[in-house]
Amino acid sequence: MSNSCVFCHSVGGELLWQDDLCRVVLVDDPHYVGFCRVILNKHIKEMTDLIEAERIKVMQTTFVVEQVLRDVLQPTKINLASLGNKTPHIHWHVIPRFETDAHFPETVWSKEVRQVEKPNIQDLALTLQAKLAEALR
Known part of the structure; x- marks a missing residue:
């Protein structure tokens, strides 16, 4: 555990699912309905530091989360990213x-290209919890 790591000291969003290795959270982002993170439950910064079974x-x-989001939301595209420059904890x-x-078609970290209203994610969180629990069992 790192004293300064946000993912070591908080869940990192609304908890949707977890096991001993990792957790899935829904991020409260004003622009992105369904934005989830898969966060490792221990402080390790690189995927290659995990044993193969953990990787x-x-x-x-991560792939199950992607598929559930595709099934529930039917987005134009799913972006997967693992950066960790600011938070060096696998997520x-x-x-x-x-x-x-x-931001579409630019990255979510680019300058906005249009204004959008903040979506209500409460009902979505319950739907995603149920679908993830079923898919990750």
Whole structure:
């Protein structure tokens, strides 16, 4: 555990699912409905520092999150990203993208190309929890 790591000291969003290795959270982002993160439950900064079985499990979880988001939201595209420059703790961003989102077709970290209203994610969180629990069992 790192004293300064946000993912070591907080869940990192609304908890949707977790096991001993990782957790899936829904990010409260004003622009991106369905933005999830898959976060490792221990402080490790690189995927190659994990044993092979852990790497496979993290990626399988990430792919399940992607598929559930595709099934539920039917986005134009899903972006997967693992950066960690600011938070060097293994985590994957799983971001549904729509042609109407604030940055499309640019990256979510680019300058906005249009204004959008903040979506209500409460009902979505319950739907995603149920679908992820079923898919990750």
